[in-house]
Amino acid sequence: MSEFTPVRQLEVWRTLGDGRQVAVGRLAQNRQGVFFQYDDAYCQAFHNLAPFQLAFDTRLQAAPRSPHRGLHGLFADSLPDGWGMMLMDRLFRQHGISPHDVTPMDRLAFVGEHGMGALRYSPASALGADGDTAPECSLRELGEQARRLFEGQTDTVLASLAQAGSSGGARPKVLVYLSPETPDRASTHPRTGLEPWLVKFTSGTLALGHEEGLCEAAYLTLAQRSGIETPSWKLITPPEGSPALGWLALRRFDCSASSSERGRYHMSSACALLDADFRLPSLDYEDLIKAGQVLCASPAVGRQLFRRALFNLFACNQDDHSKNWAFLLDDEGQWRPSPGYDLTFSPSPYGEHATAFKGYGKAPPLKAVQVLADQAGFARWREARETIEEVVTAISGWSSTARALGVSDGVRREIQQRLNATLEENRPLWRG
Numbered sequence: 001m002s003e004f005t006p007v008r009q010l011e012v013w014r015t016l017g018d019g020r021q022v023a024v025g026r027l028a029q030n031r032q033g034v035f036f037q038y039d040d041a042y043c044q045a046f047h048n049l050a051p052f053q054l055a056f057d058t059r060l061q062a063a064p065r066s067p068h069r070g071l072h073g074l075f076a077d078s079l080p081d082g083w084g085m086m087l088m089d090r091l092f093r094q095h096g097i098s099p100h101d102v103t104p105m106d107r108l109a110f111v112g113e114h115g116m117g118a119l120r121y122s123p124a125s126a127l128g129a130d131g132d133t134a135p136e137c138s139l140r141e142l143g144e145q146a147r148r149l150f151e152g153q154t155d156t157v158l159a160s161l162a163q164a165g166s167s168g169g170a171r172p173k174v175l176v177y178l179s180p181e182t183p184d185r186a187s188t189h190p191r192t193g194l195e196p197w198l199v200k201f202t203s204g205t206l207a208l209g210h211e212e213g214l215c216e217a218a219y220l221t222l223a224q225r226s227g228i229e230t231p232s233w234k235l236i237t238p239p240e241g242s243p244a245l246g247w248l249a250l251r252r253f254d255c256s257a258s259s260s261e262r263g264r265y266h267m268s269s270a271c272a273l274l275d276a277d278f279r280l281p282s283l284d285y286e287d288l289i290k291a292g293q294v295l296c297a298s299p300a301v302g303r304q305l306f307r308r309a310l311f312n313l314f315a316c317n318q319d320d321h322s323k324n325w326a327f328l329l330d331d332e333g334q335w336r337p338s339p340g341y342d343l344t345f346s347p348s349p350y351g352e353h354a355t356a357f358k359g360y361g362k363a364p365p366l367k368a369v370q371v372l373a374d375q376a377g378f379a380r381w382r383e384a385r386e387t388i389e390e391v392v393t394a395i396s397g398w399s400s401t402a403r404a405l406g407v408s409d410g411v412r413r414e415i416q417q418r419l420n421a422t423l424e425e426n427r428p429l430w431r432g
Helices: 040-045 082-094 104-111 139-150 159-164 209-225 270-274 285-296 300-315 366-376 381-395 398-404 409-425 427-431
Strands: 009-015 021-030 033-038 119-122 173-178 185-187 195-200 233-236 247-251 266-269 326-329 335-337
Touching: 009 104, 021 040, 021 104, 021 119, 033 040, 082 104, 082 139, 082 159, 104 119, 139 159, 139 173, 139 185, 139 195, 159 173, 195 209, 209 233, 209 247, 209 300, 209 381, 209 398, 209 409, 266 270, 270 285, 270 326, 285 300, 285 326, 285 335, 285 366, 300 335, 300 366, 300 381, 300 409, 366 381, 366 427, 381 409, 381 427, 398 409, 409 427
Parallel strands: none
Antiparallel strands: 009 021, 009 119, 021 033, 173 185, 173 195, 195 247, 233 247, 266 326, 326 335
């Protein structure tokens, strides 16, 4: 590509649960920044996609300079993080475009209709657009190329891999449509007979190496036993000769169960809803619980979020930042918490959670958790403690669950030791 012209305007569309697409508004960029304007017809017929941050009318609304790199949080949610951003940058370079010249608006155009959630952006970038004419691809080829890229063994990025890498997170993964009968058959675009999945690949350079997928599968099982809703999942066998042990595939919860698999739910992270920078410890469970109750107009939501917060605490999932919490909006305007995701063993270097427990990054005192329980809507502390005991009991099944899924003895013992220490450190919460 010899010339690169930055994007100045984008039309924003929303895909509804039945697959219909409606115009949401327009994004425009000039030297002063990025601006958004809702479409009047959308305001008359639908609901605010960012109720804490955007006025629901047709006024021109400027994006804050931070924390979303000059975008409104609503749209920044459509962009990938470390892994997807790296793929995007390398593909730009392969076409003679310096990533330094690429704006967030250009990146939205690249994402087009391939992001998580219900939003799509038009006109889509020629680099990212494929439409229904895109050929199907091999999941095994995508997985092996993703591993080689992640481990620095190649610099070449397949367009299909960059296109499928529009989800968040720093680790290699793809958004693809898979055949229930033929696991290797994949497409980056919805097709009849294919189902929407997010597939997480592994690498020997990850903290848990090629056992990352197995460990997360075990954690999803423990979360389900704790009473936490999670996505449907399955483990995919990697190709013969691959060092990978199992790729974790998660059924996408932002896609509706319509027969065409083209319906979507709008999805917004706590990062976007609250302008809480996921790169910093900017969120507290007290604020998250309050926001969830207000957004979903349901006190019961607070108890769901409390249960998940305590699971993160006792399971040592300390990567619980604002992008790892999301809410879904249906066509009738009802919000609900998304199923729990990125639930896995993830200790931080300093032993602190990204989201604080009433100001405490670790080992929150009993009084702090009692305040959270009260905010969550428990009538008595005894009820909250029963919830904690259910979580602790479920997590105690780590070793047997991990063994059944093929986690090695060494990794299983390493995690068990950390879980034991965390349990002891927080004993006052479930014995108090």
